[in-house]
Structure formats: structure tokens, C-alpha cells
Amino acid sequence: MNDMAVTREQREEKLQGMGCKRKRVEDIxxxxxxGNYVDDIKxxxxxxxxxxxxxxxxxxxxxxxxSKAKAxxxxxxxxxxxxxxxxxxxxxPTLAGDVQAVLADEKVLFQNQEVVFIVADDRxxxxxxxxxxxAEYEELPVLVDPWVSMAPDAPLLREDIKDKTEGAHGPRKHxxxxxxxxxxxKAETDAVFASAPVTTKExxxxxxxxPSPLETCQALASMDKIKGELTLYGTFQAPHVIRTVVSLISxxxxxxxxxxxxxxxxxFGNKVGxxxxxxxxxxxxxxxxxxxxxxEDRMENLSTTSFAxxxxxxxxxxxxxxxxxxxxxxxxxxxxxxxxxCADPSKWxxxxxxxxxxxxxxxxxxxxxxxxxxxxxxxxVAYRCSFRVTEAVYAIERAIEVxxxxxxxxxxxxxxxxFIRREQFPYKAALGxxxxxxxYHLAMEKAIAAVDYRGLRAExxxxxxxxxxxxxxxxxxxxxxxxxxxxxxGPSKNCDILGIAMFDxxxxxxxxxxxxxARMGTKSQGQGHETTYAQILxxxxxxxxxxxxxxxxxxxxxxxxxxxxxSRSTPTAGAATAVAARKxxxxxxxxxxxxxxVHHDDVEWDIDGFAVKGLPEKRKSMKEIAxxxxxxxxxxxxxxxxxxxxxxxxxxxxxxxxxxxxxxINVDTGEFKIRRFxxxxxxxxxxxxxxxxxxxxGGLTEAFAVAMGQEIRYDKSGNVLGxxxxxxxxxxxxxxxxxxxxxxxxxxxxxPIGAKGVGESxxxxxxxxxxxxxxxxxAFLGATHIDMPHDYWRNWQAxxxxxxxx
Ligand code: PCD
Ligand SMILES: [Cu+]
Numbered sequence: 001m002n003d004m005a006v007t008r009e010q011r012e013e014k015l016q017g018m019g020c021k022r023k024r025v026e027d028i029x030x031x032x033x034x035g036n037y038v039d040d041i042k043x044x045x046x047x048x049x050x051x052x053x054x055x056x057x058x059x060x061x062x063x064x065x066x067s068k069a070k071a072x073x074x075x076x077x078x079x080x081x082x083x084x085x086x087x088x089x090x091x092x093p094t095l096a097g098d099v100q101a102v103l104a105d106e107k108v109l110f111q112n113q114e115v116v117f118i119v120a121d122d123r124x125x126x127x128x129x130x131x132x133x134x135a136e137y138e139e140l141p142v143l144v145d146p147w148v149s150m151a152p153d154a155p156l157l158r159e160d161i162k163d164k165t166e167g168a169h170g171p172r173k174h175x176x177x178x179x180x181x182x183x184x185x186k187a188e189t190d191a192v193f194a195s196a197p198v199t200t201k202e203x204x205x206x207x208x209x210x211p212s213p214l215e216t217c218q219a220l221a222s223m224d225k226i227k228g229e230l231t232l233y234g235t236f237q238a239p240h241v242i243r244t245v246v247s248l249i250s251x252x253x254x255x256x257x258x259x260x261x262x263x264x265x266x267x268f269g270n271k272v273g274x275x276x277x278x279x280x281x282x283x284x285x286x287x288x289x290x291x292x293x294x295x296e297d298r299m300e301n302l303s304t305t306s307f308a309x310x311x312x313x314x315x316x317x318x319x320x321x322x323x324x325x326x327x328x329x330x331x332x333x334x335x336x337x338x339x340x341x342c343a344d345p346s347k348w349x350x351x352x353x354x355x356x357x358x359x360x361x362x363x364x365x366x367x368x369x370x371x372x373x374x375x376x377x378x379x380x381v382a383y384r385c386s387f388r389v390t391e392a393v394y395a396i397e398r399a400i401e402v403x404x405x406x407x408x409x410x411x412x413x414x415x416x417x418x419f420i421r422r423e424q425f426p427y428k429a430a431l432g433x434x435x436x437x438x439x440y441h442l443a444m445e446k447a448i449a450a451v452d453y454r455g456l457r458a459e460x461x462x463x464x465x466x467x468x469x470x471x472x473x474x475x476x477x478x479x480x481x482x483x484x485x486x487x488x489x490g491p492s493k494n495c496d497i498l499g500i501a502m503f504d505x506x507x508x509x510x511x512x513x514x515x516x517x518a519r520m521g522t523k524s525q526g527q528g529h530e531t532t533y534a535q536i537l538x539x540x541x542x543x544x545x546x547x548x549x550x551x552x553x554x555x556x557x558x559x560x561x562x563x564x565x566x567s568r569s570t571p572t573a574g575a576a577t578a579v580a581a582r583k584x585x586x587x588x589x590x591x592x593x594x595x596x597x598v599h600h601d602d603v604e605w606d607i608d609g610f611a612v613k614g615l616p617e618k619r620k621s622m623k624e625i626a627x628x629x630x631x632x633x634x635x636x637x638x639x640x641x642x643x644x645x646x647x648x649x650x651x652x653x654x655x656x657x658x659x660x661x662x663x664x665i666n667v668d669t670g671e672f673k674i675r676r677f678x679x680x681x682x683x684x685x686x687x688x689x690x691x692x693x694x695x696x697x698g699g700l701t702e703a704f705a706v707a708m709g710q711e712i713r714y715d716k717s718g719n720v721l722g723x724x725x726x727x728x729x730x731x732x733x734x735x736x737x738x739x740x741x742x743x744x745x746x747x748x749x750x751x752p753i754g755a756k757g758v759g760e761s762x763x764x765x766x767x768x769x770x771x772x773x774x775x776x777x778x779a780f781l782g783a784t785h786i787d788m789p790h791d792y793w794r795n796w797q798a799x800x801x802x803x804x805x806x
Contacts, residue, residue, distance in 0.1 A: 011607050016546065017539030018753065021690040024531045026263075026524075035263040038218040038233050043291040046220070047076055049281055050126035051300070052116035052133040054108035057144075057375040057718020058155065059137035061106055061115070068132040069118060074125035077284055079117040081105040084283065091160070092249055092279055095272075095497060096349065097168025098178070098340035099160070100378060102276045108137070109157055109338035110377050111720050112303045117280040119292055142375050142718040143176070146312065146335040149372035150174040157338060157373045168340075169349040169371075178340050178371035181349045184431050189366035192327035196318035200403045205787045206391050208310040208335070208376070208712045211383040212730065213525070215265025216301040221281040222291035229256045230285070234278060236261040236553075237271040237523055238563025241497060243555045245274050246282060248498075261553035267525035268702070269382025270306050272343045272565045303723040306343070306379030307712055310335040311388070313395040315356075317403045325418045328357055328365040328430075330395060336371050336380055343381035343565075344388075345495040345502060351387030352486050354431035358396035359440050359484045359656060360418040365430040375718045384702055384763035386487045386566035393483045397768035401480075401775060402784055411772075412453060415482055416444060426749075433486060435654045436748050436756075438682070443744050444482060447658035447680045450742060453478075456662060464780050473668050475781075479661035479773025483765035487757035488571025488652045497562060503648040504572035505559035506580045508537070510641040512630040514623035516541070516548040518577065521561010522569040523553045527759060528691045529569065533577050535687055536753065540581035542608030542622045559644055567655075567757025570687070571748075576647035578752040583643035587629075591641075592620040594634050653748045653756035657681040659769040665777050667804045670796030672708070672774070674737040679765070683758035684747045696741050696762045703766025705731050707774075709791045729791070778802060 006014075016022045029035055052069075066078045081103040084090040091099040104115045116133055120126035141155040148154055154176055156162055162175050169179035193199055219234035230252055236242045239261045247254040264271065277294040284292040296305065312333040318326040334350060336342060344351045350369040357365050381387065404411035419440040420427045427435040448454075456478050463476045492501030505521040518537055522529065530550040538545040552558060561573060585605065592610035593600035596618060603610040611619035620628075628634075629641040662676040679696055686692055709729030713721040722728045747754025767788075774790040775783065781802045786794070799805060 008607060015538040015542065015544050015608065016535060018535050018685065018687050020535060020688065022531055022535055022545060022688055024528045024691065026528065026530045037215060037263050037265060038220055038235055039295055041220055041233050041262065043220070043222055046291040046293055047119050047121060047288065048123045048126050049117055049119050049277070049284055049292050049294040050123065050130055051114045052118065052130045053112040054104060054115055055111065056108055056137055056139055057111045058140040058142045058157070059108050060140060061104065061108065061135060062138050063136040064116070065134040066116060068134065069129040072125065072129045072132060074121040075118060075129050076121070076288060077119040079103065079280060079284065087283070089249065089279060089283060092274065094339060094341040095343040096340040097346065100339040100341050102279045107159060110375050111718055112300065114276040117284065119284045119288065142716070144374060144376070144714050144716060144718055146333055146372050146374050149176040149374060157375065176373045178336055178373060179349045181369045182367065183354050184366035185364055186366045189327050189329050189364045192364055193316065193318050193329060196326050197321045198407060199316060199318045200399065200406050201314065201316040202399065202402050202785050204313045204315055204395055204398050204785065206309045206311045206313065206394050207788055209308050209383060209706050209710045210302050210712050210728070211268035211270040211308060212302055212728065213266030213268050213270050216296035216298060217271060217275055217277065217305050218295040219278045219281045220291060220293040221285035223285040223289060225289045229258065230282065231258040231260065232282065233260045233262060235264050235271045237267045237525060237565050239523055239553055239555050240521060240560050241563060242274060244498065244500065250282065259555040261523050264523070264525035267565070268384050269308070269565055271525065272381060272563070273306055273341055273379065275305055298725060299723045302712065302728055303720045304377050306341070306382045307337070307377055308380065308383035308385070309391060310380065311391045313391065315395045315399045317399050319403060319407065323407050323409050323414050323417055325360055325362045328362050330356055330367045332369040334369055334371045335374050335376065337374055337376035337378040339378040340371060341378040341380070345489055345497060346499070347494060348387060351381070351389070353388040353392050355389055355433060355484065355486045356392035356395050357429050357431055358393060359420060359482050361420045361424065362430055367431060376714055384699055384760050386485065386760050387489065389485055389760070390764045390767060393764050394768045394771070397481045397483065397772060398785065401772050405779055405784065411480055412444070412448065416441065434651060435484065436651055436750060437746050438484065438654060438656050439744065439746050440482065440656065443656065443658045443680055443682055446742065446744060447660060447678065451660045451676065451678050453660070474664045474666055475777040477663045477665065477773040477775070477777025479663065479769040479776060481659045481765050481769035481772055483761070484654055484656045485567070485757070485761050485764050486652050486654055487567035487760060488649055489566050489568050490652055491650060492648045500562065501648065502562045503646050504561040504568070504576055505644065505646045506573055506576040507559045507644040508580050508584055508642055510584060510626050510629070512627055514543060514547065514626040516543055517551060518548060519551045519558040520573040520577065521559055522564040522573040524564065527564070527569070527695070528688070532687045532691055533574070536574060536577045537581055540578055541584060559646065567760045570755050570757050571653045571751060572647055572649055574755055575649060575752050576645045579647055580643045580645035583645065584641060587641060588622060588625045590637055591625045591628050591634060595620050595624070595628055650750045653684065653751060655681065655683045655756040655758060655761050657761055657765045659765045661769045661773040663773040663777060665774065665795050667799035670792035670794070670799065672790070672795060676740070677737050678740045678742065679762060680742040680744065681758060681761055682744045682746050683761065684745065684751065684756040685754035686743070686745065687755060692758050693741050695759045697739050699760065699762025700739050700766045701731055701736050703763045704736060704770060705729055707767045707770035707788050707790060709789045711789050
């Protein structure tokens with residue numbers, strides 16, 4: 001053994017394990033244009049599919065003539081609902097217990113809804129054929145405003161389920177009603193509000209937006225009729241779930257379906273659900289016996305696949321006069337569009353909205369959510385929020401500001417007074433969750449000091465005086481937000497998708513020379529899993545990360561898992577990785593003891609191998625142990641060195657953070673300048689600080705986009721506005737502010753390595769921080785709440801409404 005010659009530090013450094021700023025290994029291929037995306041996959045004889053879509057938001061299809069399209073040379077098939085009906089495939093089940101039209105049947109329910117699927121020799125022929133579809137419609141009254149969805153005379157949208165009084169989540173109150181979900185103690189909460197000294201109530205609208213990843217949704221289906229096997233490549237955040245869904249709806253046995261998610265160019269929740277394009281590509285490939293590819297364009301992506309938010313949240317807080325919180329009450333009107341295709345765990349129709357009591361010790365609370373249909377695209381999970389947590393945090397963090405304003409109290413002081421204290425963890429919140437760990441006061445104090453919060457308030461006070469004296473036309477806003485996230489869905493006791501518990505998995509195989517391949521049930525879309533899982537393994541196995549290959553996304557080789565979204569990979573598969581590695585290590589210990597000719601209790605783990613207790617020079621490295629596992633017949637031990645773990649987390653993890661934003665707004669032009677943005681995140685044990693920083697930068701940039709400009713709007717006729725990058729704001733380096741990042745570390749007590757998720761946090765905490773800054777800027781002029789997105793035009797309008805342009 002010559003490795004005793006190097007120091008312990010050098011041995012440790014060589015591993016590039018947890019805590020190391022290891023460079024992202026996947027970027028070697030990404031930065032050289034060598035990624036392998038669905039569109040890079042070209043199979044022999046491959047055909048292309050394209051949709052003819054509805055021009056109307058609500059209309060009856062009177063006539064659909066496909067003959068001209070069919071006659072175009074190069075067109076191989078033209079599918080309509082009539083073709084899918086005999087196969088019972090014109091509707092598909094959604095993850096929310098509803099059904100969704102694959103191709104519109106008799107009626108269209110939102111603009112750009114899929115009506116006809118055309119398969120042709122190339123994309124251009126398919127697109128030309130789309131132009132040849134001849135359709136006639138009878139326009140029906142359009143329902144855009146969810147506040148009138150349940151009016152007695154509201155237009156009936158879903159004729160297919162009009163007589164169903166029972167939905168997937170209980171009774172329906174109206175033909176446009178989806179569910180009514182309530183949690184918390186209503187009577188007790190109402191009683192608190194009836195007698196509370198100070199109460200506030202405000203409606204916060206979290207507008208409709210869209211994740212719009214760089215790569216749109218796509219699929220390539222290839223049916224081998226001789227083998228009876230289907231291979232499906234696609235942009236899937238959850239490949240195994242897609243395999244199960246395809247098996248259930250096609251009737252093909254699951255072992256004859258190979259789902260492969262290659263490199264993905266961003267997901268952000270957009271690629272969790274199942275879309276009509278996937279189903280149509282599969283059906284066309286089965287019918288034609290040829291590979292069929294479907295690739296969405298940008299407008300299709302923005303206007304038809306999974307949107308985000310669209311929550312109207314009536315939020316109330318009750319407190320004592322000196323600012324001690326007594327209760328919270330919240331009612332949400334949730335606009336789900338034409339189908340309920342929200343991808344939440346089955347028992348949670350409004351996701352984890354019940355984290356809406358936030359970071360505060362609020363004794364009682366009640367939350368009620370009504371889901372309704374409108375003539376808009378369906379979806380609603382996505383965009384860097386684990387299951388409506390962004391909405392919940394927005395509601396509480398805006399409400400805190402509104403309430404502090406009424407109390408005449410500084411909002412940071414108000415927060416500090418009501419934070420859950422470190423000694424209260426694990427903390428059972430009024431709406432049911434048990435927060436695993438936190439030190440909110442420490443985080444907030446660090447943040448306040450970093451930004452010189454008191455100094456900023458003094459500067460703001462001076463600037464407000466100057467504004468009143470007419471010396472400046474700029475108002476200064478200080479945005480504060482303190483969030484608690486809930487990620488890592490989740491424990492099988494309360495989380496499942498289609499009845500499958502939301503565990504995740506890792507399988508490790510160590511080769512004789514001591515290099516490793518490990519596979520997980522999750523799927524990176526850019527997060528850097530190939531880099532970070534290897535770091536967990538490096539520390540746990542004592543094998544350098546560079547000797548470890550991480551593979552995800554092939555259902556034939558990866559163990560079953562529920563995929564990557566809701567920042568669940570670290571809390572679930574990250575845990576499975578550590579546990580599986582520890583199984584390997586337990587066997588390695590036996591081998592080492594055999595080689596060292598001592599009892600296995602007499603050896604101990606030492607960075608990258610086992611040593612005899614008290615005799616560190618008598619040791620066997622993992623490399624030597626791996627070789628021995630394949631070469632030395634060890635009595636009572638089978639050869640080989642591998643392990644698998646399916647990890648069912650005992651609880652979710654609760655990352656948190658303190659964010660500050662300083663902004664100036666010109667009241668005459670509405671222009672804003674973000675002077676400073678500071679983000680402190682606590683995600684427990686940090687696996688790769690550089691990747692975390694990248695995640696925070698990305699999440700904050702998306703938060704900036706959503707809060708300050710992005711929106712998918714509809715006009716009165718249900719025409720979607722904002723379905724192209726001409727109208728949908730995507731910030732570039734020019735608009736994006738400079739991000740300052742910081743951290744504290746409060747490990748999760750139940751996670752094997754103490755790590756919590758982080759990918760979504762910056763978005764969850766960022767959006768309310770920006771919005772609070774804008775609202776704070778106008779607060780001294782009498783404004784209480786201004787809705788997002790805070791683009792220049794809306795800021796100008798806010799100033800106009802406050803009489804500032806007279
Ligand atoms: N403590 C800790 C944590 C974490 N980490 C790292 O970081 C990352 C992340 O993680 P997480 O948090 O766990 O998460 P995931 O699961 O992995 O992922 C997911 C997320 O992620 C994020 N991020 C991102 N990035 C990118 N690049 N891309 C994308 O797409 C994306 N997306 C987004 C989203 S939206 Mo959802 O879906 O809405 O629900 S959800 C989400 C990874 O790599 C890991 O490893 C570390 O290091 N440490
Ligand atoms: Cu999410």
C-alpha cells in the first residue's frame with residue numbers, strides 16, 4: 001500500500017465527495033454540442049407527426065374534412081377522435097383523476113386544443129397537411145373568468161362528465177366544479193377571527209404563467225411489431241411513470257415497453273405529465289409499424305402543455321395588537337382550465353398548499369380550495385414549485401406584509417416575533433405538516449446583517465421624504481421574504497401517483513477494478529445529477545467520483561422510481577444512494593476483515609477503505625476490496641459487490657431561506673431598477689456548493705421573470721395572449737439582476753446525509769420577495785396590494801391609480 005504516503009486530506013480531496021465544488025461532468029458534452037436530445041435521435045424510416053388545433057376556445061365541431069390532407073403526397077395517416085374511439089383512446093386519464101381529450105371529440109374546450117394528428121414523411125409535409133384540414137365550428141359562449149365558473153347560467157364546458165356529481169376528490173357543486181378541498185379546523189379558526197383584535201383580508205392573484213423550457217416537449221415512438229415491443233423516447237421527467245401509464249392505456253405488457261428519456265433541455269415541471277402528442281405518436285407507430293416523432297413548437301408549448309399557477313387566494317390573518325399571530329384563513333379559487341391535469345400526488349388536489357402557514361407559529365388555520373373548469377389549457381403543477389408551494393408562500397408572505405402595514409410594525413420585526421423557534425422543531429403546523437428542522441432566527445439575523453436592513457430602511461425614509469418634497473420621481477422598495485419549502489414527495493403514507501407510492505431508488509454495481517456504475521429512478525433535466533450523486537457515492541464508498549458513472553432515464557436498466565420534480569431527487573433518490581452505498585460498505589467490511597485476517601468488528605472505515613482498529617497502516621482500500629470481491633472465494637459470502645435500495649422517506653424535508661430585494665421604481669415611466677438581491681438558503685447538508693449556487697441563480701431568474709413580467713393571459717374570447725416569446729417575457733442577461741447568495745446549514749434529522757432539496761427554493765422565495773419590493777415601494781402612498789406581474793405598464797398604472805400623475 002503506497003497510499004499511506006499521502007495525507008488524509010489528500011486522500012479525501014481525491015474523492016471529490018460531498019461538499020466539494022466539483023465541476024459538472026455533464027457539461028463537457030453540453031458545452032461541445034454533444035448532448036443527445038430526443039430531436040437528435042433519428043431512426044430508419046422515421047415519420048413525423050403534427051397537430052391541427054382548434055382556433056376557438058369553446059365550440060362545437062360541425063364538420064371535419066380530412067380528405068385533402070390525406071391526399072397530400074407524403075402523408076401516411078390522419079387520425080381524429082373517431083379513429084381513437086374504437087380503441088378507447090380518445091380520452092386519457094390525467095394524474096389528477098380526471099380524463100383529458102387526446103383529440104377533441106365533437107367539441108373543443110380551449111384554443112389550440114388538439115383536433116387532428118397528421119403523420120407524414122417529414123415535418124414540412126405534416127405541417128402543410130395541417131393547412132388542408134377543413135373544419136366548421138359553431139361557437140359557444142366562452143368561460144374565461146373562474147369567478148363565474150359556478151354561476152347558475154355559466155356555460156357547460158365538460159359535457160362528457162356533466163352528470164357526474166362525484167369527482168376524484170369528493171362531491172362536485174356545479175357542472176364546472178372539480179373539487180372542494182378543505183383542511184384545518186374551521187370552527188376554531190372562525191372563532192379566533194370573530195374575536196381577534198386585528199384582522200386583515202386581501203385577495204392575492206398568482207397569475208397564470210408557463211415553465212417554457214428551452215427544449216419543448218417531444219416524443220419518438222417505435223413499435224417493433226415482430227417482437228411486440230414498443231420503445232418510447234421522450235422528454236420525460238418521470239420515465240417509469242410514463243411506462244406504467246403507456247402500459248395501462250395501450251394494454252401492452254410493461255416489460256415490452258422501453259421508455260428512454262435521453263438528455264433533457266430543461267423541464268421545470270413542464271415534462272411531468274402525459275400529453276396528447278405522446279399518445280398520438282404511440283398510436284401512430286403501432287398502426288403504421290414505423291417510428292413516429294412528435295416535436296412541439298414554441299407556441300404549442302406555451303399554449304397547450306402544462307401551465308403554472310392561476311390561483312386566486314383570499315388570505316386572512318388575525319393577530320393581537322402587539323403583533324402576535326392568532327390564526328390564518330385562506331380560500332383558493334383554482335382555475336384548472338378545461339381538464340384537471342394537475343400533476344400532484346393523488347391525495348393532494350391542491351398540492352401542498354397547506355404549507356401556507358409558512359414559517360410562523362400560527363395556532364389555528366383553515367384552508368379551502370375550490371377547483372373549477374374554464375376554457376383554457378390544462379395543467380397546473382409546474383414551474384419550479386413543489387406542488388403549489390410557490391402559491392402558498394406567496395399568499396403568506398404577502399399577507400404578512402399587508403398585516404404588518406396595518407399594525408404599523410416593521411415587517412421583519414413582525415416575522416421575527418412569530419417565527420417558529422429553533423427549540424420547537426420538529427414542529428407540527430396547524431395544517432398538518434411536521435417541519436423537520438430549522439433555525440429561522442439565525443438565518444434572518446444573518447440576512448439582516450448582510451444587507452444592513454436597518455440602514456436600508458433609513459435610506460428609504462429619507463427618499464420618501466424627498467419624494468414628498470417633489471425632489472425625486474423614484475420610489476424605493478425593500479422586498480423581504482422568508483420561506484419554508486416542503487420537498488421530497490414523499491412518504492408512502494401520504495404520497496402516491498396512480499397508486500404507486502412515491503419512493504425512489506438507487507442501484508450500485510462495483511466492477512472488479514473498483515470503478516462504479518450507479519442508476520437511479522430520477523431523471524436530471526439539467527440539475528447535474530451525474531455530478532452530484534457521484535459525490536454522495538464518493539464519500540460513502542471511498543471511491544473517487546471520477547470513477548463513478550451515474551445513469552438515469554432508461555427504464556430497462558434503472559430501478560423503478562417516480563422521477564424528478566418537486567425537488568424530490570435529493571430527499572428521496574439521494575437518500576437511496578447513501579443507503580445503498582452503506583449496504584455495499586457493509587459487505588466490503590466483511591471482505592476487508594477476511595483479507596486482513598481479523599474479525600469484522602475489528603476493522604473500521606477510514607476515508608477510502610477499512611483499517612484494523614488502532615493499526616491504521618494495516619488497511620485495505622476499496623479498490624483492493626472490489627478486486628477481492630470477484631477473485632477471492634470468501635467462505636459464506638457470495639461473490640460480487642452491488643446493492644440496491646428503494647427509499648421510502650419517513651417525512652418530507654423543509655428547506656428555508658431569507659431573501660431581500662432593493663428596488664427603485666420611476667412613477668412616471670413605471671420602469672424598475674433592481675439594485676440588490678440577496679438570497680440566503682438553508683438546504684441542510686450541501687452536496688455541491690457550486691451546483692447549489694447555480695440552482696439558486698436559475699430559480700431566482702425564473703422568479704424575477706414571473707414576478708416582473710411573464711404571463712399567459714386570455715382575452716374575453718379565450719384567445720391566448722402570450723403564446724410566443726414576442727409576448728412572453730423571458731429575461732436575458734441584460735435584464736437579469738446580480739444575485740448575492742449566502743447560506744446556513746441545518747441538516748435534516750431524518751435524511752441519511754442530512755440533505756434537503758434546493759432546486760425550487762429560490763423560485764418559491766424569490767417571487768414574493770420581488771412582489772413585496774414593488775408593494776413596499778408604493779405602500780407609503782396608501783397602496784395595500786398590487787397584483788403581479790409588475791411590469792413597467794402595471795407599475796405605471798399603480799402610480800396612476802394612486803393619483804401620482806396629476
Ligand atoms: N442539499 C443539496 C440539495 C441539492 N443539491 C443539488 O442541487 C440539484 C437540485 O436538487 P433538488 O433540489 O433535489 O432537485 P431535483 O429533484 O434534482 O430537481 C428538481 C428541481 O430542479 C430545478 N432546477 C433545474 N435546473 C435545471 N438546470 N433544469 C431544470 O429543468 C430544473 N428544474 C427545476 C425544478 S422545477 Mo419542478 O419540475 O416544477 O416540480 S422541481 C425542480 C441537484 O443537482 C442536487 O444534487 C445539492 O448539491 N445539495
Ligand atoms: Cu412544482
